[in-house]
Amino acid sequence: MSYTYIRREQTLEELGACVISQAAAFADDCARHGPIPRGLMRRNFSHMLERLERGDVLDERDDACIAMVGKDLVSAANARCAGYGNKVLEMDTEEDVLIDSELERLRLRILTWSQFQFLRNRLRARVKAQSLIGKYD
Numbered sequence: 001m002s003y004t005y006i007r008r009e010q011t012l013e014e015l016g017a018c019v020i021s022q023a024a025a026f027a028d029d030c031a032r033h034g035p036i037p038r039g040l041m042r043r044n045f046s047h048m049l050e051r052l053e054r055g056d057v058l059d060e061r062d063d064a065c066i067a068m069v070g071k072d073l074v075s076a077a078n079a080r081c082a083g084y085g086n087k088v089l090e091m092d093t094e095e096d097v098l099i100d101s102e103l104e105r106l107r108l109r110i111l112t113w114s115q116f117q118f119l120r121n122r123l124r125a126r127v128k129a130q131s132l133i134g135k136y137d
Helices: 012-033 041-053 060-080 086-090 101-136
Strands: none
Touching: 012 041, 012 060, 012 101, 041 060, 060 101, 086 101
16 A cells, blocks of 8 residues: 655635734744844834834845844754754754743744744745746746
8 A cells, every 4th residue: 555645735814814923923923032133233223123023024134133143043042052052953852841831932932933934935935936936927
């Protein structure tokens, strides 16, 4: 007996809706808990949050600020437990037993940021691919 698995690709609309909802959750989390980037990124932070909350998820002006937030989250986790922030990005940490509730909160926030970053980049690639294909039709 053989089985056939058919993978259904998310439509562009489904992916877009997913990224928009992830962006809103990410923006809300950042507004409540930070981290607020330092330096030049600090003044862009509130504008980034506003854009993400209203569904403007592909604005390139937000790329560096989103990356900085992720870097700061990883650094905060690393400060609480040496190397743990990097571990969260590199492997499955779902079954880790953490006594430190702040470290668990950081773990979840890193995962949320990472998922948002991945889906946002995937949406951007699909939109560009669709635009490229449209040029040759």
